[in-house]
Amino acid sequence: METEFHRIKRLPPYVFAEVNAMKAKARAAGDDIIDFGMGNPDLPTPQHIVDKLTEAVQDPKTHRYSNSRGIPGLRKAQAAYYERRFNVTLDPETEVIATLGSKEGLANLAQAITAPGDVILVPNPSYPIHQFGFIIAGGAVRYLPVKPDEEFLRSIERAVTHTVPKPVAMVINYPANPTAYVATLDFYRSVVELCRKHEIYVLSDIAYAEIYFDGNPPPSILQVPGAKDIAVEFTSMSKTYSMPGWRIGFAAGNRLLIAALARVKSYLDYGAFTPVQVAATAALNGPQDCIDEMREIYKERRDVLVDAFSRAGLYIPAPPATMFAWAPVPEPFAALGSVEFAKLLQTHAKVAVSPGVGFGEHGEGFIRVALVENPQRIRQAARNIRQFLARAGEFTGRNDLLALRVVAR
Numbered sequence: 001m002e003t004e005f006h007r008i009k010r011l012p013p014y015v016f017a018e019v020n021a022m023k024a025k026a027r028a029a030g031d032d033i034i035d036f037g038m039g040n041p042d043l044p045t046p047q048h049i050v051d052k053l054t055e056a057v058q059d060p061k062t063h064r065y066s067n068s069r070g071i072p073g074l075r076k077a078q079a080a081y082y083e084r085r086f087n088v089t090l091d092p093e094t095e096v097i098a099t100l101g102s103k104e105g106l107a108n109l110a111q112a113i114t115a116p117g118d119v120i121l122v123p124n125p126s127y128p129i130h131q132f133g134f135i136i137a138g139g140a141v142r143y144l145p146v147k148p149d150e151e152f153l154r155s156i157e158r159a160v161t162h163t164v165p166k167p168v169a170m171v172i173n174y175p176a177n178p179t180a181y182v183a184t185l186d187f188y189r190s191v192v193e194l195c196r197k198h199e200i201y202v203l204s205d206i207a208y209a210e211i212y213f214d215g216n217p218p219p220s221i222l223q224v225p226g227a228k229d230i231a232v233e234f235t236s237m238s239k240t241y242s243m244p245g246w247r248i249g250f251a252a253g254n255r256l257l258i259a260a261l262a263r264v265k266s267y268l269d270y271g272a273f274t275p276v277q278v279a280a281t282a283a284l285n286g287p288q289d290c291i292d293e294m295r296e297i298y299k300e301r302r303d304v305l306v307d308a309f310s311r312a313g314l315y316i317p318a319p320p321a322t323m324f325a326w327a328p329v330p331e332p333f334a335a336l337g338s339v340e341f342a343k344l345l346q347t348h349a350k351v352a353v354s355p356g357v358g359f360g361e362h363g364e365g366f367i368r369v370a371l372v373e374n375p376q377r378i379r380q381a382a383r384n385i386r387q388f389l390a391r392a393g394e395f396t397g398r399n400d401l402l403a404l405r406v407v408a409r
Contacts (some may be wrong), residue, residue, distance in 0.1 A: 016123040016358050019342050023352050034381040036369045037352040039177070039323055043242040043297060046201075046290040047132040051189045052282035056275035066271035069262050070098025070177050070250075073275045077082060077284035078250045080240045085209075086220040094255045095228070097262055098280075100272055102207050102234040102249035105261065107133040107173075108268065109203065109232070109251065112260035114139040119163050121156065121170035121200070125178060125356060125363030130205065142167065143362070146176055148183040153190050160198045169201040175208040175218050178359050178368040179326045180319035182212070185219040192224045192231065201257060207249075210240045210291050212321040213299045222253055232257040239323060241283045248272055248280045298323055301371040303379060308382035309369075313389040316369065326356075330389065332396045338364055344395055349388035 021038065028032050056062050069075070075092035082088040090096050099105030101243055110133035114120070120134040124143035132143045142163055144155045159167055172191065174183035195202050204221045212218055221231050232253035236245040271277065302318065305325060309316045316327045328334075333341045338355035345367075346352050356366030373381070 004291040006201060006292040007138075009137055011132060014358075016354060019339070019346065019352065019355065022343060022346055026346065026350075031350055032348050033352050034373055034377050034384070035352045036371075036381070037354050038372075039239075039370045040242050041179070041239060041242045041323070042372045043294055045242050045246070046283070048242060048286055048290075049243070049279050049283045052273050053279035055326075056278040062278070064274070066269040066274040066277060068265045068269050070096070070271060071274065071277045071281070074098055074281045074284075077281045078252065081284050081391040082220070082222070082252060085217075086223050088220060088222045090222075090252055091255075096125065096250060096252045097256055097258050097265070098271065098277065099234070099249045099251055099261075100269065101238060101247045101263075102205060102236040102251075103129050104247070105234050105249055105251045106130065106203065106205065107136070109257065109261045110134045110137040110262045111293060112264040113169060113201065113209075113257065117165065118168045119165060121159055121167050123173065123176070124361065125359035125366075126171070126173060127177045127205070128359065130173060131360070134169075134282070139168075141231060143360070144170070146179050146362075147181055148187045152187075153194060155181070156191075156194050156198075158198075159317075160200075166198070167200050168320065169203060169207065170195060171203045172221070173205040173207075175206075175212065175321035177208065177322060177353070178324050178356070178363065178366075180322045180324055182215075182218050182321050185223060187221060188224050188227070192221065192227045195230050196226060200230065201254070202227075204231055204233040204253075204259075206233055209235065209320040211295060211298055211323055213302060214320045217403055220320060228253050228255075230254060232261075236285060237268060237280055242294060243280070243283070246272075246276050246280070298371050301373070301375060304375045304378045305369065305371065308379050309385065312382040312386035314382075314385050323371045325371070327367055328391070329365055329367060329371060330393045334365060336396070338367055342367060344387065345385070348395075349381070349384040351384055 073295045075096040078096050079090040080094045082090050103326045106129050114137035116138040120139050121144050122131045122141050127218040209218045221227050232251050234251050236249040306318045316325045319325050329341045338357050342353050342355040354368040356363030
């Protein structure tokens with residue numbers, strides 16, 4: 001009898017599993033692990049959203065099966081968000097669908113549009129579902145660089161020229177997880193022009209569009225005239241309203257892609273629990289100052305993290321957006337790789353981070369640090385890291401000045 005199934009064989013061992021197992025074991029032994037690993041928002045969901053959930057759940061009618069496309073009021077609320085935030089008009093009936101978080105939406109759209117052997121263009125490094133959603137669906141992935149620049153655009157042209165069969169779709173994600181790159185509207189215009197020319201669908205993930213710190217709010221690709229001819233965009237309530245466990249997200253844009261996703265979802269789910277959808281509607285339609293407050297908290301954490309960790313010897317470039325920092329592995333540890341460095345950091349500094357290679361092979365040499373601890377804990381982690389890096393030679397076999405300079409930066 002087959003002991004490993006075809007689709008499972010296409011999935012490599014989850015890189016984060018070993019680090020997460022170490023973390024669980026350490027905590028079970030009583031260790032205080034300061035956890036910057038998983039991007040799991042620690043801020044409470046705003047009270048008016050919780051109150052609306054509590055109110056809605058009292059009505060027994062809401063306990064029945066819901067609508068897999070999302071209740072009409074929720075889809076209208078998402079369309080209204082796009083109108084006020086991006087000046088983009090959407091038809092709630094044909095151009096918006098609610099999903100069980102953006103992850104589910106991406107995975108099920110991959111199932112809907114991918115035939116075995118189809119080629120999908122995906123940035124590397126990127127959020128794992130961006131590539132593995134299509135791999136699970138039987139597609140093949142060709143990697144693109146992540147930085148939104150001319151090289152990215154040239155790589156699309158090369159992919160069209162040298163890939164057989166021609167790419168069917170492309171995933172983009174700005175502000176980017178894990179690298180925190182932010183795209184401009186001019187960049188999106190170029191992407192739309194190229195992808196319309198080559199008949200490539202675009203799946204844009206803007207889950208972090210409301211977490212930005214410097215400059216103007218990140219744009220939407222749907223702001224580009226003609227984008228809806230080829231593009232669909234995924235958003236999420238998880239980060240914007242600190243609702244990760246509620247599992248509410250959206251896809252918006254191209255009608256054909258929305259219809260395909262709706263068709264697949266109609267076979268797989270009955271939508272999120274109706275009171276959750278009612279509360280999500282209240283979040284989108286209600287006061288938005290909670291987003292400003294959340295953004296300020298993440299900005300303070302970013303500033304403390306960048307200063308404290310860099311002073312401790314672990315250089316952290318300041319991310320312009322997202323709830324993550326993308327940092328190079330300190331030079332004395334570079335030869336060990338991101339997984340081994342993350343394990344050493346957890347064992348000897350009691351600080352958990354995500355190894356960059358978990359986001360793709362081009363993430364090697366980096367770690368991702370999530371802004372999910374308060375400033376006091378961030379400073380405590382920095383003290384632990386300083387002590388750990390002062391002993392760098394013990395772990396790298398390098399006792400030269402290079403190993404010492406990392407703690408003197």
